[in-house]
Amino acid sequence: MIVATTIADVRAARPPTTRIGFIPTMGFLHEGHLSLIGAARDAGANFVIVSIFVNPKQFGPNEDLASYPRDEARDIALLESKNVDMLFLPSVDVMYPPGAQTTVSVSGVAKPLEGERRPGHFDGVATVVLKLFNIVQPELAVFGRKDAQQCAVIDRMVRDLDVPVKLVFAETAREHDGLARSSRNSYLSEEERKLAPALHRTLRAGEEAITHGVYDVAAIETLMRRMIDETPGIDVDYLAVVDPETFLPPIDFRRDVLVAGAVRIGRTRLIDNVRVFHRRS
Secondary structure, three states: OOEEHHHHHHHHHHOOOOOOEEEEEOOOOOHHOOOOOOOHHHOOOOEEEEOOOOOOHHHOOOOOOOOOOOHHHHHHHHHHOOOOOEEEOHHHHHHHHOOOOOOOOOOOOHOOOHHOOOOOOOHHHHHHHHHHHHHHHHEEEEEEEHHHHHHHHHHHHHOOOOOOOOEEEEEEOOOOOOEOHHHHHOOOOEEEEEEEEHHHHHHHHHHHHHHHOOOHHHHHHHHHHHHHOOOOOOOEEEEEEEEOOOOOOOOOOOOOEEEEEEEOOOOOOEEEEEEOOOOOO
């Protein structure tokens, strides 16, 4: 596996005539990340590049940048075991040279839910992802649907700015009890880990209500709130039914909707979502 640490390294080692698949990550890799490598190959990539960069621009002032889990040696070993062709491992100065002044800001879909609660977060995401696309120049890029609003923001940016990349959104990888795999799960204590699957169960209850013909957004959100309140030790940030393209409440239920949630368990913030597919006659 090639390990590149500079933009020049990436461009020198990037094969000019092959189909490149790209997976941007913040490291501390888990099975969810590794499944994206398979998704890239399934989508036709024959040269896979993974980046690891803990992006300071997507962390708020009171968030976990300093404590975000890191294990570079372990990550490299995992990527080598999956026959990844190149790892891009840039420093902050490589990604944001002194004097850099440009930020990418997506309106609309970036404003509700996560955007409202984490001001500036999606500006940081859009900026780093566009920079990585320009550096790597992949034919396709793979993201996990656990971060559904992030996927929607990146999709909007790619369409609006005519970025020549095919986006592939892979299904959320889960633990045996439904908990969405996340690097931040490592923050959970043993007791907190037992509480964590309640978020997914709650979202599934919202999904079930919709599939049984409940089309009242407020009623579904109230149902989910009452259900998760049955598990002490979980603080709800939001539980919402939204349009998966706008992340606003759906106009109607004649197309797919998303049931999304964010909760805190101790110092750990967990997000998850379930897509509810409209049953077409």
